[in-house]
Amino acid sequence: SQQGEEDPQALSIQEGENATMNCSYKTSINNLQWYRQNSGRGLVHLILIRSNEREKHSGRLRVTLDTSKKSSSLLITASRAADTASYFCAAGTSGSRLTFGEGTQLTVNP
Amino acid sequence: NAGVTQTPKFQVLKTGQSMTLQCAQDMNHNSMYWYRQDPGMGLRLIYYSASEGTTDKGEVPNGYNVSRLNKREFSLRLESAAPSQTSVYFCASSQTLLMNTEAFFGQGTRLTVV
Numbered sequence: 001s002q003q004g005e006e007d008p009q010a011l012s013i014q015e016g017e018n019a020t021m022n023c024s025y026k027t028s029i030n031n032l033q034w035y036r037q038n039s040g041r042g043l044v045h046l047i048l049i050r051s052n053e054r055e056k057h058s059g060r061l062r063v064t065l066d067t068s069k070k071s072s073s074l075l076i077t078a079s080r081a082a083d084t085a086s087y088f089c090a091a092g093t094s095g096s097r098l099t100f101g102e103g104t105q106l107t108v109n110p
Numbered sequence: 111n112a113g114v115t116q117t118p119k120f121q122v123l124k125t126g127q128s129m130t131l132q133c134a135q136d137m138n139h140n141s142m143y144w145y146r147q148d149p150g151m152g153l154r155l156i157y158y159s160a161s162e163g164t165t166d167k168g169e170v171p172n173g174y175n176v177s178r179l180n181k182r183e184f185s186l187r188l189e190s191a192a193p194s195q196t197s198v199y200f201c202a203s204s205q206t207l208l209m210n211t212e213a214f215f216g217q218g219t220r221l222t223v224v
Binding site (some may be wrong): 037041067092100101103 | 114140141143145148150151152153154155158160166168191197200202204210211212214215216218
């Protein structure tokens with residue numbers, strides 16, 4: 001079974017609203033990463049949070065990590081139509097293993 | 111700087127045929143990965159190579175073999191293709207997760223087995 005699971009599976013919001021996606025994982029991690037995938041394309045790295053960090057910011061992105069609950073969340077503020085994509089969390093574990101969740105499909109309506 | 115290059119981009123195979131998917135990275139990364147992506151399933155790890163000379167099974171290794179040819183190249187082989195292996199395959203590389211670094215992805219190979 002996959003290491004990460006995202007919630008919700010799909011999210012539809014209006015431009016300007018905030019989007020929050022959640023991720024749960026199963027084992028101990030070195031880091032938790034978030035990626036974006038536009039339709040038919042490869043994945044692009046957004047942000048990485050280490051296991052000893054609790055929150056990280058990058059532009060309009062905010063990621064939190066709760067290792068006691070084995071969960072993470074990605075917040076995209078002031079969303080734009082161009083943010084429409086699939087978002088995946090990935091758990092980086094020992095031995096350089098990197099496993100992904102099933103993703104959240106975000107649609108931002110203009 | 112090309113990043114991660116996968117070949118071919120598209121392939122149609124008949125059941126039972128074999129083929130090798132090629133992946134090369136020019137970032138001097140230690141770790142390389144092969145994933146498959148099916149609708150609604152996200153990315154599933156097939157095999158990975160933490161460093162040159164090592165390979166390990168991921169979540170769905172059955173029906174696949176890999177070779178870490180050198181530091182740059184990591185190939186995925188289907189010995190006897192089955193319709194269940196119809197998928198989009200992604201190769202990725204990272205410096206090493208021990209250093210908490212991101213992974214870079216190729217553009218994918220869309221494989222159809224008929």
